[in-house]
Amino acid sequence: MYVNISLDGTAEYTAQYNARGMEGTHTESLVSRLATIRDRLEAGMDRREFLRTLVTGGYALGVAQFLGVDDFLAADDGEVPIVTALVRPDPEDPWSLEERTRTVPATWYASVTKAFELNELLARTAFTGYLGSAVVPGSYERGTASVSVGVSSSFDSIRETFDRLVDGVSLDVETITDIDEIEDGYDGFEPRFVDSVSSAEIPSGVACETPGSIATLGPVMYDPNTRQEFFVTAEHAFGAGADPTTDRLSLPVAGAETVELGSVEYAHPVEDIVAVAPGNRYRPSNTIDTPTPARIRGQFTRLGLADLIARDETLEKVGAVTGHTTGTIQGIDAVTCFTDEFCRRGQIRWGGEMDLTDGDSGSVSYHADPESDDRDVLVAGFNNARTWWPGQSYVWGVGAYRLTDVYGYYF
């Protein structure tokens, strides 16, 4: 953006504004509008303040164009196709994947993609006091989307300024005062152990054991690059951090000896997952241990999760301690910066604090696949932590789409 304003002695002015797109027309109308305003305010506003209005106004329009507000403000009424999920057409062939699409209103699509962009911009800027943010798509009828921003409680003054600015209008600026740490202990709860290991395939949703703790075993995770299948669970269950050379994952069996599943192949502390290469005896499975067993056919994309929120659908999970629970999705593409030195990206927030407890980490959240058999489900993401503070209570963990984007893994 380039703004050039020259002012001559008789207070006549010309304004030039060179930028791409439709900024020129906006600026011309702005200039004529401001000229009128200036005539009217001749008595009240001196030339310096007028110049200031012009400069800041031009700058503001530039920022608005930079953020691309017209992308969603001027979106047409048509429909656009989106990819909602990656699904295996042949459930027996893990390396077959196809995209599932759906047509959605263009206004909704424009708002949601813009919200993703703004969320990314906020996370990259990471202004002082920023603790995280999430995208909450609205319904298809409204065609809107919210960005929920968390700010540190020591920045109450910023919040008050915002509140005064938008008096009477609610904006999702959350002040975070209390944070539940991720805890590793499992006292007082009885985790669900697998009944027997007569089958070589171990289902997801049962307890697994790390050298220092207990977590929930996830379903089979595929790495298409090396054509490997992995057991997965939460990285933080390994306490000081999983070590790929020495750490092992084992499986406690009800009324029998604990068996070994395999050794840690990759540890990803930021996404909070470990990929465990299966040993000789046991293999990971794509089934989830529910009363009516669920079979995983694939996973949701980021827009697929947005579609679930727009249609007010819920997510389910099976944890080793709390078992099967269901909850509404509270936000996607979330950034959380309040538990560690770094920020975690691509998180899903759903359910409430009651849906997860110590020992449930490593379980996956999923939703029924509408186009397949009754028992087929698609994975949304991992469940790794819970958070509570006034006005917000949810389970969070990395989205499956994020793992695919960063490492190529999929379910």
Added chain:
Amino acid sequence: MASDTTDSSGRADRPTTTIASTAVRLAADLLIVTGWVLLLTLLFLQQPWPQWAFYALLIVGIGLYVTVTATWRSTERSP
């Protein structure tokens, strides 16, 4: 994104102000305006309001901001 402003200096009606304080004020203006644009954008994302309302609020907000801060400054100037 670069913003380049050319201000004619040494005008008769302008009281002597240091370049530094002008620069600080300009920086503060631009920071606050950036916040205002971002706030409006997030607000309009979650509301199905029309495009003209966005630009109207944007300009009116800046006009109000300049007017209000201008009165503060004139009070500062008069001892």
